Amino acid sequence: MWSNLPFDLLSDVFSYLPPHSLARAMASCRHWHHCGRTTTRNTTRHQHPPWFIALPTRSSKLCFVHNPTESTWHLLNLTHVPSLTRPVSAISGHGLILFKSTGSTPLRLSVCDPFTGQFRHLPPLHKPRTNPAVGVIEGGPSQFKVYVAGGMSEAGTGGAASYESTIEMFNSTSNKWTVVGSMPVEFAVRLTVWTPNESVYSSEILYWMTSARAYSIMGFEMSSKKWKELSVPMGDTLEFAAMVSRDGKLVVIGGTHGGNVSVWELGEGDEWNMIERMPDELGKRLIGGSTKCVGIEGIVCLYKEIDKRMVVWRRDGNHKTKWKWCWIEGCNQVSGKRIENYPIKGLFLHPNLASSSFF
Template sequence: MWSNLPFDVLAKIFSFLSPDSLARARSTCRHWNACVDTYPIATSFILLSLHHRAWFLALPTRNRGQHCYVHNPVIDNWHLLSLDFLPDPVRPVASIGALILVRPTNCTVLQLTLCNPFTRQFRYLPMSNIIRTNPAVGVVTLDSVQHGPNPNFRVYVAGGMSEAPRGGAMYELKLEMYDSMDDTWHVVGFVPTEFAVRLTVWTPNESVYSNGVLYWMTSARAYSVMGYEIDGHRWRGFGVPMADKLEFAALLCRNGGLTLVGGASEGEACIWELKEGDRWG
């Protein structure tokens, strides 16, 4: 009976499955696998999220093997997923719908890859127009899903080192943006030299997007934050609380706003939210 169901009916049923169940379902037979490929929007993250709470995914921060951990909130259970299908060891850049954008850890030249740890599929994004090493990367997820099973997105690359016109290397000042809608990189602006240096040398983590601004935190003491206003094409920088005393600090988006989590070696972790005028509260 199941093999005779029309694809649109079967796809509707699949839309109620959790990510792990969908991955197992598509591996059952060629008919079901073809259904998932033929009706990607019906089995996309957007519709899945209507029926299932979001899963939490974590990758090790140090080289402890090619794997990641995912938490299923429905049954409150953790899963270990191997990433050995990827050709290189990676660290995460951002989640994009049901996919993960990653970058290699064994090469300084930026090569971004989209992967699905459940279906064990991946594809490389095109190389940027400017070959650069150790740049900062930021991701903005767009609302539209009309062009594929996941939201459209844009990737911003800032800083890094590139080849100088007369040989050697220089800090790259051009800001590039990859648009998933046309699968192409574009030069969209410039980065102040001071910011380009900090983004290259002192920015080990990726960005956080909040209210039209991409934020990066520098790891050099004292900690500080850099922001790029996408619509206005403006850069700005500001400090963080206890900047010279923090032993660890990280940015995240909470309730739509920028949040800072940090703490000293002998104290408890603290949480601050960014208010108007770049004030922390």
């Protein structure tokens, strides 16, 4: 029966499979492999839990992935990614990782699918710059936009470099960069020096957080092309702070030295409302050292290094408003082999093994 199943029907069946099950199905025969590769990407009606991606900050060749369905860790070797690149952020719904060039050369961005091995460079920017803030807005299949703001421009005839006060946007559909706005020079300085690149898009505003004490948030309003600044609750006392999106709203998670981790949501009039606190026993075991945070709709992860336990705050089953805290065991070994501990950058992806037209 399965060998005679129409291609479109088999593809629809495959779209229900989580990534690890789809991979096994694709290994069965050539027909199933071809069908799996052409299964529609980003199928919204068959949503599977996102996978946590841990990329060692000292190497672009390794990638540890956590399968939430089976609670297992796996190792991917990113040999196709150039060595002089570092991960910036995820284009989560497309299963892609955005990388940037390192060093003092003008920024060059690239994208990679860690599961299929597809890789390509984005075109050069209109305004060559180093170390700008980078943000991502996702659209439909193979459609996303990448924004760069600030950065150091190349030295002019006088020999001195300056801060670039423009913002550019890359559209994956047109495969082009466009200058879409400008900013005050002081914003350009802070975006260049104090922004770690994590961005959140909410209510037509793209936000970045500055890591200088006290923490603050800068947002670019898409319709008006204007910038705004927000304070961060307890911004001068937090040991760490990070932005995430929750149900389309801007959320800040921050922790103090005493292990108190709180969650604030941006409400009407740009007022912050505390909506959650991590249980004290989890906070005290987590806080200390370099705590980082990454999130995607429905789940947030606080982490440190690859072999350390991670605290996850996620939506409880099908409940729209109920969330719960839990542990994820760190990656100590893969396939019986002991893993060296690494400082990592964490991302969330929705893996998809189908071919992407973007490549």
